[in-house]
Amino acid sequence: MNFTKVPGRNRGKVLIYALSTCGWCKKTKQFLKDNGIEYSYVDVDLLQGDERDKIVKEVERWNPSLSFPTIVINDSLCVVGFDERKLRETLKI
Amino acid sequence: MIEISDGEVEKLYNKLKKEAEDAGYFLNSDTEFTKGLVKSLLINEKRYGYWACPCRLASGVKEKDLDIICPCDYRDADLNEYGACYCALYVSEDVANGKKQVTSIPERRRANPLERQNNFPMSNLKYPVWRCRVCGYLCARDQPPMVCPICKAKQERFERMI
Numbered sequence: 719m720n721f722t723k724v725p726g727r728n729r730g731k732v733l734i735y736a737l738s739t740c741g742w743c744k745k746t747k748q749f750l751k752d753n754g755i756e757y758s759y760v761d762v763d764l765l766q767g768d769e770r771d772k773i774v775k776e777v778e779r780w781n782p783s784l785s786f787p788t789i790v791i792n793d794s795l796c797v798v799g800f801d802e803r804k805l806r807e808t809l810k811i
Numbered sequence: 812m813i814e815i816s817d818g819e820v821e822k823l824y825n826k827l828k829k830e831a832e833d834a835g836y837f838l839n840s841d842t843e844f845t846k847g848l849v850k851s852l853l854i855n856e857k858r859y860g861y862w863a864c865p866c867r868l869a870s871g872v873k874e875k876d877l878d879i880i881c882p883c884d885y886r887d888a889d890l891n892e893y894g895a896c897y898c899a900l901y902v903s904e905d906v907a908n909g910k911k912q913v914t915s916i917p918e919r920r921r922a923n924p925l926e927r928q929n930n931f932p933m934s935n936l937k938y939p940v941w942r943c944r945v946c947g948y949l950c951a952r953d954q955p956p957m958v959c960p961i962c963k964a965k966q967e968r969f970e971r972m973i
Contacts, residue, residue: 739851739865741844741898742915762868774868784868785918799915 720765720773721758724751729809732757735777735788738764742800743787749802753811762786815853824849834946834961836890837907839899848900852881866898867920878920882962884944885919940973 721733724747732750736743738761750757762773774784780796781788789797789805797804805811824846828838839845851865863869864879878884886896894903895913905911941955942948946962955969 737866737868739848739854741848741851741900742866744847745844783918783921786866786868799917801915 720760720769722760723758724756726750726754726756728756729811730792732809733790734759735773735786735790736761737786740786746787746789746800746805749800749805750809753809755809755811813854813857815850815857819853820846820850823853830963831901834963836962837902837904839895839902839913840907840909845900848898864898865900867918877967878944880964880968882945882964884968887946889916889919934973936973939971941969942972944968944970 732755734743734746734750734757736747736759743761747757747759760773762770762777765773777786777788778784780790781798783798785798787798787800791797791808795808797808824838824842827849831838839848848865852862855861855863855865855869859869859871859873859876861873861876862881863876864881864883867879867883869876869879873880881898882901883897886901889896890901890903893913893916894906894911895901895916897916897918899913899916902913903911906913936951938951938953940949940951943955943959943962943964945964945968946959948959948961949972950956955966957966958964959968
């Protein structure tokens with residue numbers, strides 16, 4: 719699996735599709751970490767070849783504009799960009 | 812892992828800040844955040860050979876990524892509409908002075924793809940007119956300048972307008 723898990727309180731399955739160089743992606747990861755929420759992330763820019771194509775398709779399914787961060791919660795809800803209010807609401811922070 | 816020293820970041824940060832301010836642009840005053848993005852530009856320079864936008868997925872093929880080389884083709888439109896570029900490396904004066912907050916903004920790139928202009932109206936002007944796709948600077952001469960005097964975008968970012 720390509721995802722790196724960051725431990726914390728479980729508020730459901732939280733996946734962050736990120737770029738290693740992106741400021742908003744860093745803010746999103748830091749926000750969840752600071753609030754002690756468990757999440758997994760993948761830095762898509764660091765992937766190559768088939769692995770990258772597969773993850774890119776996954777992101778596009780949720781967010782056709784293929785922008786980052788794309789946060790998918792419980793395989794059912796997608797938050798695009800660092801939207802603190804929406805994250806607080808959805809993850810009950 | 813690509814290593815970038817603090818000295819390299821500092822040097823580029825100071826250069827970009829000066830160039831921005833000389834031309835009426837502003838870097839984000841959250842220096843920690845901004846220096847993080849400057850470091851990312853240096854990482855992308857080593858990875859791809861050009862300053863691919865740190866907040867977008869670059870293809871690694873320069874021709875395909877021309878519109879997202881920093882400063883990107885979308886910066887000025889985003890500054891006008893949201894007070895910040897997509898990464899929030901560049902911000903409006905109000906944001907730089909703390910009068911307005913920035914947040915993550917929508918991606919303009921796919922919603923409104925900017926076509927490169929290939930057909931220009933016939934004219935009897937003595938020189939063709941070139942337009943910088945980043946800042947809109949116009950000049951009439953045989954070839955576009957090597958570097959845009961306003962926004963420092965390179966020659967390849969110009970399109971022929973007339």
